[in-house]
Every structure is written in structure tokens, then in C-alpha cells.
Amino acid sequence: MDVGGTGKRRYDSLRRVAQAQETRAEIARAARRLFVAHGWAATTVRAVAEEAEVSVPTVYAAYGDKAGLVRAVADAADVTADVAAMLSALEDASAGPERQLAAMAGYDRRLFERSGDVIALVREAGRTEPELAAAYDEGRRRGDGTRVQVFSSWPDGVLRDGLDVPAAVDVYAALCNVDVYTTLTVERGWSPDRVETWWSGALARELLRPPSG
The missing domain is CATH 1.10.357 (Tetracycline Repressor; domain 2)
Known part of the structure; x- marks a missing residue:
């Protein structure tokens, strides 16, 4: 029977979704901290990535650009x-x-x-x-x-x-x-x-x- 395998695949998919959501949330939290502390102009996407401990491409994939980060916040x-x-x-x-x-x-x-x-x-x-x-x-x-x-x-x-x-x-x-x-x-x-x-x-x-x- 492959019920167990199907179930595992379903849960793995949910886990990936949850992880992606948490990553987006952590990026948004990091962006908020930096934007509030340093202002819009001084905050870079790279700084947000470093604060959130993710890669720069991950930030762009999640929110598009710095303006997208502010909209999310x-x-x-x-x-x-x-x-x-x-x-x-x-x-x-x-x-x-x-x-x-x-x-x-x-x-x-x-x-x-x-x-x-x-x-x-x-x-x-x-x-x-x-x-x-x-x-x-x-x-x-x-x-x-x-x-x-x-x-x-x-x-x-x-x-x-x-x-x-x-x-x-x-x-x-x-x-x-x-x-x-x-x-x-x-x-x-x-x-x-x-x-x-x-x-x-x-x-x-x-x-x-x-x-x-």
C-alpha cells in the first residue's frame, strides 16, 4: 500500500509551505527592524537578507524589491x-x-x-x-x-x-x-x-x- 507514502508526501508539502511562510515572515520582521532603526534610504535589500539570515535572492523571490518589503510591512x-x-x-x-x-x-x-x-x-x-x-x-x-x-x-x-x-x-x-x-x-x-x-x-x-x- 502507498497510503503512508502519499501521506508523507502531503505532509512534506505542507511543511515546505509553512517553512516558506515563516521565511517570508522573518524577512518582513527583519525589514521592519531595519527600516525603523535606519530609515528607508539607508536600508538595503542585502542588509535585510543578512538580518533575516537568508540569501539576497530569497528576499527578491519573497517580495520583489525594497518597495515590496515596505508594502508587506x-x-x-x-x-x-x-x-x-x-x-x-x-x-x-x-x-x-x-x-x-x-x-x-x-x-x-x-x-x-x-x-x-x-x-x-x-x-x-x-x-x-x-x-x-x-x-x-x-x-x-x-x-x-x-x-x-x-x-x-x-x-x-x-x-x-x-x-x-x-x-x-x-x-x-x-x-x-x-x-x-x-x-x-x-x-x-x-x-x-x-x-x-x-x-x-x-x-x-x-x-x-x-x-x-
Whole structure:
């Protein structure tokens, strides 16, 4: 019987896939360490290969080029921020506007806490790499798109007087961004919890119509 042999071949194939995935992950982790430590311009593909303890051709095979490495690191940022948790809160039928704003503020806090350095990296690299500038802009458009969807779902009269949905999205972006997060946590010594709490309250005050009376 060749069942055992077939099974072994199947497991060997899975093992190769797992090894390849781990190699890609280690390359991405090495790239992140070097990009954050030394910046986009000073980091080379060869340096990433040495940091990950793989060959230069392996890096190119995994990600194509240095821009591909940055894209891979940036794509991982949304995963670390747990977008599923935010979506679950947004889709909760019992969640009103204040809770939805708090859910979005929580997502931004997690994103900036865990990957703010990556966002700054992509923005820096985008000054010389049009493809990465486009990736940074696309990330901002996705965030704005989520806010448009949420704010547009609210009944008339929820937003403050004088605010329409585009203006509300602008106010949100002015409050909840990586530069504000960095200023408060690095320069002012705020904890991430404090930033999230302040954001939640400030968003409600700035965007929602006050209760009558």
C-alpha cells in the first residue's frame, strides 16, 4: 500500500509551505527592524537578507524589491490593529454613535500603538517612491471610507449643527492621527489608554449634537 507514502508526501508539502511562510515572515520582521532603526534610504535589500539570515535572492523571490518589503510591512499593520474587533463593534445593533466612535478610536489607538513607526516609515519613503506614496494615500482613503459609511448610517440630527458627513470625516482625521498620538504619548507622556479615552470623548463632543437641555 502507498497510503503512508502519499501521506508523507502531503505532509512534506505542507511543511515546505509553512517553512516558506515563516521565511517570508522573518524577512518582513527583519525589514521592519531595519527600516525603523535606519530609515528607508539607508536600508538595503542585502542588509535585510543578512538580518533575516537568508540569501539576497530569497528576499527578491519573497517580495520583489525594497518597495515590496515596505508594502508587506505596511499591510501587516492593519492586522495588528485587529480590524475585526472594530467591525464587530460597529455592526452591533445596540451600538449607538458614541460607542461606534469609541470603537473607531480604539482601532486607531491600536494601529498607532503597534504600527505607528511603520506608518511614519511609509510616509517617509513615499517622498521619494511614488508607489509607496500611493499606498499611504490608499490607507488614508480606506480610513475615510469607513468613517463615511458609519457617519452616513446615522439618522438625521445626530451630527452637530453645521456638520455634514465630509466635514465630520475631516474633524475625525484632525483629532485621530499618528502625529497627535505620537505627540501625546512621546512628548507629553500620555498612556495609550488615556489617548483612546480622550479621543472617544473629544469625538463625541465635536461630532455629535448635544442632548437637549
